Amino acid sequence: MCSLRAEEGKLIVKVQIIFEDKALLLVNKPSGLIVNRSQTVKQPTIQDWLEENFKFKIFDWPKYRSGLVHRLDKETSGLLLIAKTPQMFEKLQDQFKQRQVKKHYLALVHGRVFPEKGVIRAALSRNPFNREKFGVFLGGREAKTSYKIIRYYCNKQLGDYNLLEISPETGRTHQIRVHLKYWGYPVVGDSKYAGRKTARADRRWCPRQFLHASFLAFQHPQTGRQLDFFCPLPAILKRALETLQPSP
CATH class of the missing domain: 3.30.2350.10 (Pseudouridine synthase)
Structure with a gap:
């Protein structure tokens, strides 16, 4: 460290x-x-x-x-x-x-995601009205994101949430966050794309954006050996999940 x-x-x-x-x-x-x-x-x-x-x-x-x-x-x-x-x-x-590197992220999103797994294909480019943001626009760069549900959460006060495993097949700026917002399931705590009001409410029980790069697999550039690495959720995100009630 x-x-x-x-x-x-x-x-x-x-x-x-x-x-x-x-x-x-x-x-x-x-x-x-x-x-x-x-x-x-x-x-x-x-x-x-x-x-x-x-x-x-x-x-x-x-x-x-x-x-x-x-x-x-x-x-x-x-x-x-x-x-x-x-x-x-x-x-x-x-x-x-x-695109030989495998990347998985864990994301907690608003709503009850359907279907349980799928692929989001939507071209992305910089937002012409806000240069700090990206969005889905005609003529943008190809972007592809696969997802699957890990667990569904339901809380009477806070609502419905899904923990997703996300696999971006392209590497565009803000790709995961923009695609999930576009699909109707913004990332918890994402003030840029979920909206300030929603993110402010999220931060009462989840102090940061709930997006974590949890898995990386690639070939060692010198030896050619396949390397797989896992990185568990930080404690602060685990505690946020404990706030919610897991459902079948």
Whole structure:
């Protein structure tokens, strides 16, 4: 477990290392932490954490983003893959581009999802009326998301919810959140797409967005060995589920 600290030395967040070897690093990204630096980001990022705690060769080439092969949204927690060299970065990124990497997320959504499993196909692009959001628009980029129900929850005061396993087959920005909202089942605690009023009510019993990258499977870029990693729900999300009453 390594820590990310602000400039004045105050402890900000701890990042759990799931796996590490000479080629790559796999971490459990906490919710609330942005992955990449940018001119508009004014808070510590995973990229800062990497360069503060490690000395990977890939840091010498800015175009490789400190080895961050893919991204997770700020409020999403879970498995995040980092390459240590440019060669490993390119091999891993090629697996993502060829859709050879298997990714599963756990999401708690509003409503009673029907059917119990399915595929959402809807093209996505940036919202022309709000550049910070994405949406389903004609002429957007192809996007495909598979889902299946893990458990149904019913609470007399809070309503109906489903815990879903989500498998995005493409990797568009905000894809899971936009597709679930478009389908009529917004993610619990998602202030950007569920709506501020709904998210505010959610946060009374679920303090953060309920979206977690729980599974990642890929071929090791150096050895070719198949690697499968699981990352359980954070305790804060487990407690949120305990607030709800599971139903058959």
